[in-house]
Amino acid sequence: MVGSKKAIISSIVMIGGVLLFFYLPILILMIFSFNDSRSLTSWAGFSLRWYQDLLSSRDVASAVTTTIIVALISTVVATFVGTLTAIGLSKSKKIVKDVVNSVNNLPILNPEIVTAIGMMLLFSAMNIPRGYITLLLAHISFSIPYVILTILPKLRSLDPNLAEAAMDLGATPWQALTKVIVPQITPGILAGALIAFTMSFDDFVISYFVTGAGVKNISILVYTMSRRINPSINALSTLMVLVITIVLVLINVLPMFKKKERMPIE
């Protein structure tokens, strides 16, 4: 079976099919972002007019800024809160750990629409006007569980005496945290931050329900644009795919360079 030609060919076909299924829609979308006509199905020649449209649109510009600002702020806040929570949890009693962990997993397992409607109701019950603030609060709250979930395993692998060793050598609890624990779990914190950022960046369902007063992020904008035929969506989506691809490549390639500098660590 191993190395048989038939098996190799069939696995190549299989992988090819899967990749095609994943990426063909995106590819078509990208191609038609350069189409010269309004049609989303027939090719009328190459043009950058939709990109021009896009860049001149104030709606798009504000949606992009909103998305990025909300994503950045919610990432910073969620990472900070999530990191401290995870560290606190790792030092807690088992019962506290178990309870908080289950509570933490609930929003992750819960259908997003339920969270969305819940938050909408909460904000209106508390009379908080929907807009920027509610969008930001919602994003922070749904990001935190992911940050905690990413950092906890990293903490579990630490020597349990590290913080004690630092304090034994004269460090205050805060110094032990910042000089010893945090540097140890930095990869986990960065991974958590990255997840929080992407979660916030491409969120639609929750954002749609909790925002208001004309505050839109990219996902909401694309959704409203898609009601009438407008190839600007294609252009915008293409740019988003491009940005995400670049970020992903950087994240995957940079550590390879770093590892070469240092010796392997068990």
Next chain:
Amino acid sequence: MKKLIEFKNIVKGFDDTIVLKGINLTIHENEFVTLLGPSGCGKTTLLRILGGFIEQNNGEVYFDGIEISKLPPYKREINTVFQRYALFPHMNVYDNIAFGLRIKKTSEEIIKQKVEKMLRLVGLVGFEKRAVTLLSGGQQQRVAIARALVNEPMVLLLDEPLGALDLKLRKEMQIELKKIQKEVGITFIYVTHDQEEALTMSDKIVVMNEGEIQQIGTPTDIYNEPENRFVADFIGESNILEGIMHDDYVVSFDGITFDCVDYGFHDNEDVDIVIRPEDIDIVSVEQGKIHGQVISSLFKGVHFEVFVKSAHREWMIHTTDPVVINDQVGLSFYPEDIHVMSKLGAY
């Protein structure tokens, strides 16, 4: 010697189990003290109370005459070598050792001098830039010791520091640790369950079991004059038997009366008796105080471990002379080899 540390009636429980049942212990300056006992006897808990990592439920800890129970670990003049070293993996050897000095905002110039002095002390000169994760167990051990000692503490706590090393390295480090302790001249408090380690290194051994101190004494005291059955059994291999103390210097067991060197018991008190296997001589049946049949002989390198079955029991004997299995032999020992212990225990 000056009193440095005093534990007064320390009680500590976790959930439903009481780990320390009222510990009273005094430790002096420049002593090498070993807390010895089986796992779960409370020795590490006692050490952690002194380090400030946990607080006792009851009792007081005095350090240099001052009650320190409420003092956080970073304010105590005590440093610890942890069981698994707890070196900081993101720092190299130099930065690990410099950590405590940097926290105290010592100037880099002085840090450099002190760290180099420590590297010489533990024999790691030239390893400054090495990542600690790339060191062997023994080297990590040395870094952990240097990292603690560079702060010039009055007391160094060592929590089973040699547990992870192989036998040969462990022996080397035992000698080295003793040497380091003499060189820096401070109190070492050492926790171990390895009786041989305790006998080799300590000035004073504190034998603990089930949250209580069983005996405090020098290694020779502990070995030669165990105060109760537990200590005798835990320190070295022993023949432990029950007997009756008829009078001062007169004890009987296995239906025979012997002279001994112990006194101060009640008349006809039931006692435990210990006779070390190396103190028993194998002689001819006629010369022996007790006789029996050799049932096994195991070669152990330096000696043979011989078992002889007498009318009442099996005796373990360490001898350098080979014996023949199934032979009838006599066993002989001197009065001073009979160690009589009260059944009540002194503590």
